[in-house]
Amino acid sequence: MAYSELDYYAIDGLYTEEERMARDTVRELVTREVMPTIGKHFDEGTFPTELVAKFGSLGILGPSLKGYGCAGMSPTAYGLICQELERGDSGIRSFCSVQGSLCMYPIWAYGTEEQKQKYLPGMAAGEIIGCFGLTEPDFGSNPTGMLTRAVKTKNGYTLNGTKRWITSGSIADIAIIWAKLDDKIRGFIVPTKSEGFEARDIHGKWSLRASITSELILEDCKVGEEALLPNIAGLRGPLGCLNQARFGIAFGAVGTMLACYDEALSYAGDRVQFGRPIAGFQLVQEKLATMVTEITKAQLLNLQLGRLKEAETLRPQQVSLAKRNNVYWAREIARTGRDILGANGVTNDYQCGRHMLNIESVFTYEGTHDIHTLVIGQDVTGLNAFGS
C-alpha cells in the first residue's frame, strides 16, 4: 500500500507547491531506493554510497543554499526533505545534514568566492563529500575546550589534534576542521588526502549503523593558506552551522515518528490476540492517540519553525526547543511502536527497532537533550547553568 503521511490537522495545505513537491519527490525516492535495502545496510554496518549521486541529481544536498549549483529551496522545503529522509533512516538524513548544513553551509557563509566556486557545485552534485570535525574525545558538549591546534607556517597552516564521532569521516573528500589558531576557534577546509590526515572508522555501534562514523587524526597535517575560512572566528562559527543542522533534525525526527506510527498502526490492525485486533484494546488506542497527538504538535511546531526561518527572525533558542521536543518524542514514539509490535518489534523484519536505536544518537548529537534544556533555561532566566 502506498505510504501516506498522518495529517490530522490538514497541515499539508499550509505548505507551498514547491515544498510539497520537494517532499513528495524525496518520499518517492526513499520508498523506492532506501526502504528495500536499508535493513541490510543497518545489519552490515554500511552506508549506501550509491545514493549520493542521486541525492545530488535531485538537488537535495544543501537544498536551501542559493547559487553555486544549489537548489535555493525554502528552509521549510529543506526541513521536509529531512523528514522524508529520516522516515527511511536517521543515517541517511545524517549524511545529508552533514553535507549540506555542516559542510556546504560554512563554505557558503564564511568562505571566500574562490572556496565557494571550488567546492560548492561539486558538493551539491554529490561529487565531493564533506565531514564536520568539531567533537573531540574529551570535548563533546563543551567544544570550547577543544585541544586541536592550528599553527601558521610560511605557506599555510599545520594542524594537530583528534576529532571523534565524525559522520562520513572516512568517505569524505574534505573535512571542515575546527581548531584553535592563536587561541581563537577557526574553521579550515582540509582535503582528506592531505599529508598527516587519517580517518579511522568507529565500529560496534548499536545506533546509526547505516552511517559511517570515524575518528580523525591530524598529525602535523599541512594545508595551504586557502584552507582557512576567513570570515568567521570563535565558537559562533561551528554553532552557526549547527543551527542549520538542528533545524533539519527537528523535521527529521518527525520522519522517525511517522515511520513508527505508520508501522505500529498497521500492525495493531492486523495482529489478533484474545479474539480481536490489538488495535481494538483501549491501552493500545491510548498509545496510538498519544502518537497522533505528538506527531501533530511536532508538525505544527516545524511549520512555524520554517516560517520564522524564512522571515529571518528565527533565534537559535527556538531551534533548540524544536530539536529537543521533536527528538524526545521521536524516541518515545519509536519505543512505543516497538512495544506494540511485541516480539516482532525486536527483529529487523520491522523498522521500529531500527528507528528506536538510531534515535539514541540523534538524542545525543547536535547538542544533547540536556544541552538544549539549558539553552532554553538560559534564554528564559538569563542565567547560564552550563558550568562555571
Ligand code: TGC
Ligand atoms: P557561549 O558563550 O554561549 O557562546 C559562544 C559564542 O557563540 C555564540 N552562540 C551561537 N552562535 C550561533 N548559533 C548558536 N546556536 C549559538 N550559541 C551561542 C554566542 O553568541 C557567542 O558568540 P560571541 O561572538 O559572543 O563569542 O558558548 P558556551 O561555551 O557557553 O557553549 C554554549 C553551548 C553549550 C550551548 C554550546 O557549546 C553547544 O551547543 N554545545 C553542544 C555541542 C554540539 O552541539 N556539538 C555538535 C557537534 S556536530 C554533530 O553532532 C554532528 S552530528 C552529525 C549529524 O547530524 O549526522
Ligand code: FAD
Ligand atoms: P558529553 O558531553 O560527555 O555528555 C555526556 C552526558 O552528560 C550527556 O547526557 C550530557 O547531556 C550530559 N552533560 C554534559 N554537560 C552537561 C551540563 N553542563 N549539564 C548537564 N548535563 C550535561 N560530532 C561532530 O563534531 N561531527 C559529527 O559529524 C558527529 N557525528 C556524530 C555521529 C554519531 C553517531 C554520534 C553518536 C555523535 C556524533 N558527533 C559528531 C558527536 C556529538 O555531537 C557528541 O556526542 C555530543 O555533542 C555529546 O558529546 P559527548 O558524547 O562527548 O557527551
